[in-house]
Amino acid sequence: MKLLKNILMLLGVFFVISTLIFAVQVNKNNTALKEQIATDSIQKNVANEYHISSIDIPEDLNFAGETVPQDDPEIMERVDREFLVNTYWQSNALLLMKRAHKYFPVIEPILAKNGIPDDFKYLAVAESGLTNVVSHAGATGFWQIMKGTGKEYGLEVNNNVDERYHLEKSTEVACAYLNKWKNKYGSWTLTAAAYNAGPGAINKYMGIQQVDNYWDLLLGQETGRYVFRIMAIKEILSNPEKYGFHIKKDDLYEAVPSFTVEIDKPVLSFADFAQEYEINYKILKRHNPWLREPHLNNASGKKYAIEIPNKGYYREAK
DSSP: HHHHHHHHHHHHHHHHHHHHHHHHHHHHHHHHHHHHHHHHHOOOOOOOOOOOOOOOOOTOOTTEEEETTOOOOOHHHHHHHHHHHHHHOOHHHHHHHHHHHHHHHHHHHHHTTOOOOOOGGGHHHHHSSSSBBTTOOOOOOTTTTTTTHHHHHTTOOSBBGGGOOOOOHHHHHHHHHHHHHHHHHSOOHHHHHHHOOOOHHHHHHHHHHOOOOOGGGOOOHHHHHHHHHHHHHHHHHHHHGGGGGOGGGGGGGOOOOEEEEEEOBSOOOOHHHHHTTTHHHHHHHHHHHOOOOBBBTTTTOEEEEEEEEEETTTTTOO
């Protein structure tokens, strides 16, 4: 019995000593690991290569020729916010630059023809990011046109065809709308604000606050930032390298050359129609997003121009 007790005591001592030795070794390993991680962090720290700084705001900042009152500290804080947000949201800025190269050549001549300042192409960027998005309120397309406004200005808007998705036609409508409110307000900045918030809201705020210009109006956050955001986007996209963006011409998105086919009859299947031109339904829709269903009703015999890409730019239809 005594011998058994002695053996158990020896085993207990051995267990305690083994546990202490294991704990010491684990502590050494953890310390070494922490030291290695710290060393790796120093070697790989992104801050060694990436430098963040404030933005040097141009002294001649303007929108459509209307000068920004840059001696006003409240206004300059708002300007600074938009420059910081849009400069340091690099992925978004790069996408906007790529898309602008593809779509600005379509938008610019339509603005010029209608007497709209070129700066308003950046309004489309601010509205939609140059994509066919739909807002929670139902505003649609590059120019975020509401259904009623589209119909008022002559666009076809229904479940089968929605010309708010037609870049050329929707840009024409945007121009007519902008010219209407420029004639009323006499100011491009107020016109831009009315495009975003609606003329009813702008008229209301101007009446309550007894001011007659955008810079002195207290507006909701979205419209209050609106013109400042457009100006920041304009400056960054116009001078990308100044703001740290280095993009090669080959990185920019290009418009695919195309031709148009006129039709004045119903189309039972656009999938079959696409195959006639050696493309698939997806590519046909990419070039004609205003076609909202896989067929065309066209009971009235209206003439439509369908855009077809030139051969050799997409995978062959299978």
